[in-house]
Each structure stands twice: as structure tokens, then as C-alpha cells.
Amino acid sequence: GDSVTQMEGPVTLSEEAFLTINCTYTATGYPSLFWYVQYPGEGLQLLLKATKADDKGSNKGFEATYRKETTSFHLEKGSVQVSDSAVYFCALNEGKLIFGQGTTLQVKP
Amino acid sequence: GAGVSQSPSNKVTEKGKDVELRCDPISGHTALYWYRQSLGQGLEFLIYFQGNSAPDKSGLPSDRFSAERTGGSVSTLTIQRTQQEDSAVYLCASSSRTDSYGYTFGSGTRLTVV
Numbered sequence: 001g002d003s004v005t006q007m008e009g010p011v012t013l014s015e016e017a018f019l020t021i022n023c024t025y026t027a028t029g030y031p032s033l034f035w036y037v038q039y040p041g042e043g044l045q046l047l048l049k050a051t052k053a054d055d056k057g058s059n060k061g062f063e064a065t066y067r068k069e070t071t072s073f074h075l076e077k078g079s080v081q082v083s084d085s086a087v088y089f090c091a092l093n094e095g096k097l098i099f100g101q102g103t104t105l106q107v108k109p
Numbered sequence: 110g111a112g113v114s115q116s117p118s119n120k121v122t123e124k125g126k127d128v129e130l131r132c133d134p135i136s137g138h139t140a141l142y143w144y145r146q147s148l149g150q151g152l153e154f155l156i157y158f159q160g161n162s163a164p165d166k167s168g169l170p171s172d173r174f175s176a177e178r179t180g181g182s183v184s185t186l187t188i189q190r191t192q193q194e195d196s197a198v199y200l201c202a203s204s205s206r207t208d209s210y211g212y213t214f215g216s217g218t219r220l221t222v223v
Contacts, residue, residue, distance in 0.1 A: 034211065044152075044200065044214040089152065096142060096165060097202075097212060099152035 002027045006090050006100035013080055013107050021075040021103045023064075023090035031092040033057075033066050033073040036099075038087045047075075047088070080107045111135075113215035115201050121221045122191055130186045130218045134203030141184050142204075142212060143176060147197040155199075158184060191222045 007022040025033065035047040035057070048057030053068035062077045073090060085107045090100040114133040122128050134141050143155040154168040158178045169175070173191075178184040188195055198219050202212035 036214075043216040044202075046211045046213075049211055091152075096154055096157050097144075097152075098154065099144075101151040 002031070002092060002094055002098050004090050004092055004098055004100035006088075006103050009087075009102075009104040011103060011105050013105070015082055015107055015109050016079045017107075019075070019077040019080045019084075019105070021088055021090075021105070023073045023075065023100060025071050025073065025090075025092050027071075027092055027094055029094055030068070031094040033064070034091040034093065034097070035062070035064055035073070035075050036089040036091060038089065038102075040086070044089070080105070082107045082109055113201055113203050113213050115199075115215035115218050117218060118216065119219045119221075121223060124193060124222055125190055127187065127189045128191055128220065130188075130199050130220070132184045132186070132201030132203075132215060134182065134184070134201070135205075135213055136182075138203035138205050138213075139181065140204045141178060142202045143184070143186050144200040144202065145197045146200055146217070150197075152200070155186070188220075191220075193222050196220055196222045 003026045005024050032051045034049045036044045037047045038044050048059040050057040050066035056065045064073050064075045087102045087104050089102045091097045116131045141158040145153045156176050157165040160181050161178050173189045176186045198217040200217045202214045204212045
């Protein structure tokens, strides 16, 4: 069945460092891909999405490109801030959202 | 309403008791989803409603779990004879017919079975 695999965390970075969180997927069709974020004590929020191959989703300085050839949707940010500390979930949608395990990001000042 | 509302926000129950969790989706959203978030288990799909019908209930872990939706709006997730392994955060999400790519999530109900 369809599945999503994310890099294990926690990921600990210093402020202004470059961030990459890897995400790969397995799907029978061509799903839409998402990154959701869960800040401490808050609910899940949609961060960005891409609906077809080579699309780039972006929001709040985060970017991810839908790579069909490598079945990947890696999340990147050029310069992280302490306020980016959260759990990040990669997901695909083929009739319902299927999530990865989540990656905890800790950004230290 | 402005967002997806879930109640209660926290529930502590004794093993063997039944519990009901409520979800009030965004007005006009026809699709409603229940997920479970457990430590170390990520986000697990439970059931999906389109209107009042449930075309996909494949994620319900056992027959102790059931859900219904009435009037195309409020949904209730019921867990009978709760077990300690049912302890988790239960999340509800909704989406509109034309925005089925992204969901809006509620803040969840934290269920603790003691």
C-alpha cells in the first residue's frame, strides 16, 4: 500500500543553519504531497503542498519539490529560526492523507 | 465555525468504560476524517466520511471503535470497553469538496485510559 518515510529525528540545528528533512514515498498513482507542521501544544497545520511532478511548494521560507523520478519531497529552509522548532510531517493524499512518522526539529539560539 | 472544533480536549477514563469523542467540522466541509496520534506511532488514519456515509473505515483498529456522522456535520467517535493501548490523541480533520488536497485539523482530544 501507499506509504511515506521520513528521516528520523530529532534534528538539532543552530539558528541560521540550513535545514533538510528527507521524505520519500511509495504510491501506486500520482498523489498530491504535503508537509504539515505541529508546533508545541498546537494542532497540525498545513505548511506547503505540491500536486504534480516538478511542482515546488513554498511557505514561510520553507520549500519542497515534487520529484517523481526519485519519489521524494524533501523539505528545505535556508536559515532556520528558533521559532521553527516543531514536529514536521510529510504526507501524501490518494483519497486520504497518509503521514510519515514525523521529524522533530530543535533549533538552538 | 471558523475552525474544526473537538471536545473534550482532554479525557481520562477507566479501563473498560466507553467514551465518546466529538468533532464539529468547518461549516460546508463535506469530508471528515479521524486520525489517531500515538507516541512512536505517528498519525494513523481511522475513518473517512463523505457526507453521512463512511466509504473508508479501514483504519478502525477493532470492532470496539465506531463512528457516525449526522446531518453532514458533527461526528462522534465511540470507543467501547476502553483499553490502555487506546490512550492517544484523537484528531479530526475536514475538507471541502473543492479543496480535497488539504485538510484542516482540530486540536484533538487527548484520551488517557487508566
